Amino acid sequence: MTTLPTSRIIDGKAFAEGLRRRVAEAAADFLSRSGRAPGLAVVLAGEDPASSVYVRNKAQQTVEAGMASFEHRLPAETGEAELLALVARLNADDAVDGILVQLPLPAHIDAQKVIEAIDPAKDVDGFHPENAGRLMTGLPALVPCTPLGCLMLIKSVQPALAGLEAVVVGRSNIVGKPMAQLLLSESCTVTVAHSKTRDLPAVCRRADILVAAVGRPQMVRGDWVKPGAIVIDVGINRIPAPERGEGKTRLVGDVAYDEAAQRAGAITPVPGGVGPMTIACLLRNTLAAAVARTGVVVDVPSA
Ligand SMILES: Nc1nc2c(c(=O)[nH]1)N[C@@H](CN(C=O)c1ccc(C(=O)N[C@@H](CCC(=O)O)C(=O)O)cc1)CN2
Numbered sequence: 434m435t436t437l438p439t440s441r442i443i444d445g446k447a448f449a450e451g452l453r454r455r456v457a458e459a460a461a462d463f464l465s466r467s468g469r470a471p472g473l474a475v476v477l478a479g480e481d482p483a484s485s486v487y488v489r490n491k492a493q494q495t496v497e498a499g500m501a502s503f504e505h506r507l508p509a510e511t512g513e514a515e516l517l518a519l520v521a522r523l524n525a526d527d528a529v530d531g532i533l534v535q536l537p538l539p540a541h542i543d544a545q546k547v548i549e550a551i552d553p554a555k556d557v558d559g560f561h562p563e564n565a566g567r568l569m570t571g572l573p574a575l576v577p578c579t580p581l582g583c584l585m586l587i588k589s590v591q592p593a594l595a596g597l598e599a600v601v602v603g604r605s606n607i608v609g610k611p612m613a614q615l616l617l618s619e620s621c622t623v624t625v626a627h628s629k630t631r632d633l634p635a636v637c638r639r640a641d642i643l644v645a646a647v648g649r650p651q652m653v654r655g656d657w658v659k660p661g662a663i664v665i666d667v668g669i670n671r672i673p674a675p676e677r678g679e680g681k682t683r684l685v686g687d688v689a690y691d692e693a694a695q696r697a698g699a700i701t702p703v704p705g706g707v708g709p710m711t712i713a714c715l716l717r718n719t720l721a722a723a724v725a726r727t728g729v730v731v732d733v734p735s736a
């Protein structure tokens with residue numbers, strides 16, 4: 434009987450717990466040295482149920498890490514000017530080190546305008562063009578949480594990345610582009626693939642590190658994976674699961690997990706892979722912003 438190789442499952446939930454513990458220790462040091470805890474303001478406009486859960490989890494994990502949480506929940510009808518005024522107040526508030534505006538915003542609000550209104554020094558999402566430019570030019574920057582979490586997971590299984598072929602599928606400003614920049618900073622040879630890429634399976638098969646961030650359920654098939662590759666699945670897609678009962682759903686990533694796990698050297702599951710790293714890295718970025726704003730020296734975990 435032949436046995437199929439099994440890949441190492443990268444446990445993002447456990448890694449995120451460890452990261453949050455390290456951030457909590459550093460936050461306690463920050464408090465003892467500065468007399469105040471790092472503070473994170475999270476702004477939610479509207480009642481999107483998933484966003485509401487993410488915001489609640491962010492606030493709860495902020496408090497658990499010994500930081501101050503300032504939650505602002507605004508009605509869906511909130512005007513753009515009102516939201517911009519709140520951002521201006523948070524920019525001016527010394528107790529606030531990090532500002533996060535939960536996305537997506539209601540359609541009548543220009544999200545880019547809101548992102549650009551956030552003080553770049555408090556932009557813990559790393560979405561402000563100043564932080565994007567700093568990342569691109571190799572200057573110290575606040576880096577978007579999801580790709581930062583991906584890099585930490587990749588380095589947890591392969592600390593030395595120089596010279597490896599990395600393929601990022603997806604070119605969003607939030608994940609794909611910053612992920613490519615981070616891998617380039619690690620001296621990987623980086624390809625950014627997307628919906629117009631010709632022969633995407635062949636491009637993916639080149640990858641020693643394959644990051645899927647396209648938002649299409651199970652698009653990356655097992656035979657797209659180079660044997661032994663590290664596969665990072667950023668997708669969170671809810672699909673019907675009639676086998677669980679009528680009307681039931683389940684979460685899947687952008688990678689066909691069962692197939693890919695037959696070939697990958699290491700792979701992140703969904704749920705429990707990249708997702709939990711997003712909030713852990715948000716806490717890490719809040720601590721980093723507090724340190725950069727105040728000059729108080731504590732140990733900020735890095736990738
Ligand atoms: N301003 C921002 N908005 C949004 C971001 C962001 O980073 N900044 N990211 C996403 C949502 N998000 C956090 O905001 C987020 C998504 C998923 C998870 C997570 O832990 N997922 C779990 C599964 C959860 C489930 O069961 O539904 C997992 O993958 O294991 C955390 C945070 C969009 N908006």
Ligand SMILES: [Mg+2]
Nearest residue numbers: 705706707708
């Ligand atoms: Mg996941």
